Amino acid sequence: QQQVKQSPQSLIVQKGGISIINCAYENTAFDYFPWYQQFPGKGPALLIAIRPDVSEKKEGRFTISFNKSAKQFSLHIMDSQPGDSATYFCAASGAGAGSYQLTFGKGTKLSVIP
Amino acid sequence: AAGVIQSPRHLIKEKRETATLKCYPIPRHDTVYWYQQGPGQDPQFLISFYEKMQSDKGSIPDRFSAQQFSDYHSELNMSSLELGDSALYFCASSLALKTGTSGSGDTQYFGPGTRLTVL
Numbered sequence: 720q721q722q723v724k725q726s727p728q729s730l731i732v733q734k735g736g737i738s739i740i741n742c743a744y745e746n747t748a749f750d751y752f753p754w755y756q757q758f759p760g761k762g763p764a765l766l767i768a769i770r771p772d773v774s775e776k777k778e779g780r781f782t783i784s785f786n787k788s789a790k791q792f793s794l795h796i797m798d799s800q801p802g803d804s805a806t807y808f809c810a811a812s813g814a815g816a817g818s819y820q821l822t823f824g825k826g827t828k829l830s831v832i833p
Numbered sequence: 834a835a836g837v838i839q840s841p842r843h844l845i846k847e848k849r850e851t852a853t854l855k856c857y858p859i860p861r862h863d864t865v866y867w868y869q870q871g872p873g874q875d876p877q878f879l880i881s882f883y884e885k886m887q888s889d890k891g892s893i894p895d896r897f898s899a900q901q902f903s904d905y906h907s908e909l910n911m912s913s914l915e916l917g918d919s920a921l922y923f924c925a926s927s928l929a930l931k932t933g934t935s936g937s938g939d940t941q942y943f944g945p946g947t948r949l950t951v952l
Contacts, residue, residue, distance in 0.1 A: 751939040762837075762923050762943035763876065808875055812939045819927065819939040820866065820889055823875035 722746055723811050725824025732831050738796040740827045742809035747790070749811040753821070754783065754794045757806045766807075767794070799831045835860055837926050837944030845950045846914050854909040854947045858926030864888070865907040866925040866941060867899060876923060882907055883929055914951045921946045 724743045732738045744752075750771055755763035769776045769783040769792065776783045782795040796803055806828050810821040838857040846852050858865050864883045868876035878891035882901035893899075896914075901907045911918060925941035 753940070755943075760921075760946075760948070762945045765940065765942060768940065819864070819941075820878040820881060820891060821868075821876070821925075821941060822878070825875050 722822050723809060723824045725809050725827060727827060728825065729828045730830070732799045732829065734799065734801060734831055734833050736799050736831075738799045738803070738829055738831070739793060740807055740809070740829075741791065741793045742824050743789075743791045744811050745790070746811070746813075746822075748813045749822075750813040751811065751819075752783070752785065752792050753810050753812075754781075755808045755810060755823075756803075757808065757826075763808060796829075799829075801831045801833055804829055804831050837924055837942055839922075839924050839944040839947050841947060842945065843948050843950075845952065847952055848914060848916065850914050850951075852911045852914060852949060854911070854922055854924075854949070856907045856909070856924030856926075856944060858905050858907070858924070859942055862926035862928050862942075863905060864927045864929050865901055865905070866927070867893075867907070867909050868923045868925065868943075870921040870923060870946075872920075879909070911949075916951050919949060919951045921948050 722745045753768035754766045757763045767778045767781045771787050780797045785792045806826045808826045809824040812819050812821050840855045866881040867879040870876045879893040881889045885901045897911050899909045923946045925943045927941045
């Protein structure tokens, strides 16, 4: 059972466009939702994270939108650049869910074309 | 800023051999997590340690064991290696939440990984 569902699996965006990746979770005990960026052969790098007490968080070109009632959250990348081409993982964790282990979505491969 | 250090970065082993992966967390971080990532897959949680004690266990095979030492570094020991163990192994570290404070104990920072190839 996939506790965190991520879509789309792949995404192609024109340079300067907006990239949107969506995630939905099952476990209401989750209370921390990070996004990680991963380049091939490298470790996941924390991009931005949100907790359920806010509906939106913005850091530079990256914005997380969070809908607690729908159990959904999304990543928006504004003014997408070719250097943003990578795989993006949403994740969730929470002490109430048992531990702080991260449960990841399946990932979205983003390609930003010039 | 100092990051998580993992060694070795690449490791090639034969079936049925053993392997030891090492992880050095960010200074002052007291919690270590191990994840396994197969090709084209998302990272899967294996095991975690807080203050040198095992704090949680995920889908870690019985052939694997791990520990955290007094200097907070951790080692993942893998025995009777199988072809299916070929993967990227990541260590992540965090600073545990303290009671009564708004902490970020669940914020995990990943290392560069160890690529294990079993032939």
